[in-house]
Amino acid sequence: MIDLTQFYNIRFLIELGAFSLLAVIILGLSILTVYSRNIVHSGLYLIGSFAAVAALYISLNATFVGVAQVLVYIGAVGVLILFAIMLTKKTLMEEESHG
Amino acid sequence: MVLSAITEFAAQEPKIYGLVIGLIAAAILAAVINVVAMLLVWLERKVMGDFQSRYGPNRVGGRWGVLQLGADAIKLFTKEDIIPRGADKPVYVWAPIVAVATTMLVAGALPFGALIIDGREIPLVVANMDISAFYIEAALSIMAIGAFMAGWSSNNKYSMLGAFRGIARMIAYEVPMGICVISVAIMAHSLNVVEIVEAQSVWFAFAQPIGFVIFAIALITDLGRMPFDQTEAEEEIIAGYNTEYSGIRFGLLYFQEYIVFLLGSILLVHLYLGGWKGPVIPVISFISPMIWFFMKLVIVLVALIWIRVSLPRFRIDQVTDLGWKILLPLSMVNLVWAVVVGMYFA
Numbered sequence: 211m212i213d214l215t216q217f218y219n220i221r222f223l224i225e226l227g228a229f230s231l232l233a234v235i236i237l238g239l240s241i242l243t244v245y246s247r248n249i250v251h252s253g254l255y256l257i258g259s260f261a262a263v264a265a266l267y268i269s270l271n272a273t274f275v276g277v278a279q280v281l282v283y284i285g286a287v288g289v290l291i292l293f294a295i296m297l298t299k300k301t302l303m304e305e306e307s308h309g
Numbered sequence: 310m311v312l313s314a315i316t317e318f319a320a321q322e323p324k325i326y327g328l329v330i331g332l333i334a335a336a337i338l339a340a341v342i343n344v345v346a347m348l349l350v351w352l353e354r355k356v357m358g359d360f361q362s363r364y365g366p367n368r369v370g371g372r373w374g375v376l377q378l379g380a381d382a383i384k385l386f387t388k389e390d391i392i393p394r395g396a397d398k399p400v401y402v403w404a405p406i407v408a409v410a411t412t413m414l415v416a417g418a419l420p421f422g423a424l425i426i427d428g429r430e431i432p433l434v435v436a437n438m439d440i441s442a443f444y445i446e447a448a449l450s451i452m453a454i455g456a457f458m459a460g461w462s463s464n465n466k467y468s469m470l471g472a473f474r475g476i477a478r479m480i481a482y483e484v485p486m487g488i489c490v491i492s493v494a495i496m497a498h499s500l501n502v503v504e505i506v507e508a509q510s511v512w513f514a515f516a517q518p519i520g521f522v523i524f525a526i527a528l529i530t531d532l533g534r535m536p537f538d539q540t541e542a543e544e545e546i547i548a549g550y551n552t553e554y555s556g557i558r559f560g561l562l563y564f565q566e567y568i569v570f571l572l573g574s575i576l577l578v579h580l581y582l583g584g585w586k587g588p589v590i591p592v593i594s595f596i597s598p599m600i601w602f603f604m605k606l607v608i609v610l611v612a613l614i615w616i617r618v619s620l621p622r623f624r625i626d627q628v629t630d631l632g633w634k635i636l637l638p639l640s641m642v643n644l645v646w647a648v649v650v651g652m653y654f655a
Contacts (some may be wrong), residue, residue: 221324250461254400257454277444285450285483292457293476296469 228269235262249295257288334435335417342416346567347378353567353614362620383639385560393464393553396504399460405561406553408455412565414448415572420503422602423585425595432503432585441502445509445576446490452569453479456540459562460550471549474625478530481632485640489520492640492647493580506584516650520643521581524637530611530628533566535617539625560612574609578602582609 239259246252260283267276319326351366355373358365370376392401418441420434438584453476457508460472494500496516514521530537541549551562578584587601623631 221322224325224328250397251400254454254458273438274440274443277440277447281443281447281450284454285447289451289453289457289480292454292461293480293628295456296461296473296476304616 232262232266253291259260314368338435346571349567349571351378356614357618385415385557387558390556395464397462400458404458405558408565409561411451412568415445419575423598437536440500442490442500446487450483457553463553465553467546468550470546471540481629482527482530485523485636488644489524492520492644495647496651502579506579509583512583523640532569532573536620578605
């Protein structure tokens, strides 16, 4: 038998809390990205979800991967997506979001 | 007794102790940055006044008008907060918050000078990471999102154009700036800003003159200051991405520009001008790094204000041309130069 009580110290609880919070944020924002009717909102939710993934990496002691996630995914991919959306026609977008 | 309890807790749970200390340090840092950025607004108005042969603020708070900013802040807090009917409300409300928060990320890894205690230099930095230069570069690259949110959600063509220009400019200048940071890291054999400062027995401004000029230009562009402030060019697009904002939300966006101005100047001082390094001043030796750091910082700040009042604004196509066609190839040359010189002197 493994004695589970030895894991339940304050550090374990803090790490569990941080992980659960980040997991809920990542999943929630990803679902919002898919179901949002407005494409710019989708892009912003996606960026939020990228940021939460970066926070998850950092909480797992992978600082470099976390910062690379911020630079590559938020700074490059996220901004590129927003830039591309801005080039699309706004009226068309609104028709789609309402109809 | 409290102290001994704290040290005992620190020995038992170093991670949690570090977390608590980090949160306290971050809170102090945020307060200090806000106060210094406010003083910076005052400095800029005063220095601009001098350059333009007028007084600048000189009524509120005595001869130098130091309290002018307190008055401005109260005005911004009490003004009516208007949200346009066609605006995308949640994005509109969150934009200033995102802008300030992403800017504050940069501050976490920047050292704000150093103190000499018992003959050892102790840098004043919240998070002394191994990759802090990389982290700062990453944090600088996400600053355009706040401006984009503000410009897009306002439902105004001019705001939209401002946001559009902001992102086009950011993409064009992030690349040469990143390559300059890499060149500095190669020469210093480290990505840690503290170690980069320690490595500068010769200032990198002299070791890599091309890199210094490119970084300074890219930095001014990133800060959105005068020769490169196409995002809020008054004559063309009213006030760019913050046209529709009023009250404290406008105050936050306005203030964010000054926080970036301060942090960017500190980054320039650390990467190219030797940070807090300088001859030790006798008698007050323990704060002599601070004195050197603040002297260099004030010189850089005044030089940037000087550039702002003297140069006219470029067109947006000239700006992107300069970024992609001139600065990017030159930064590659600088990278090769850094590798060759770095290997020769290593």
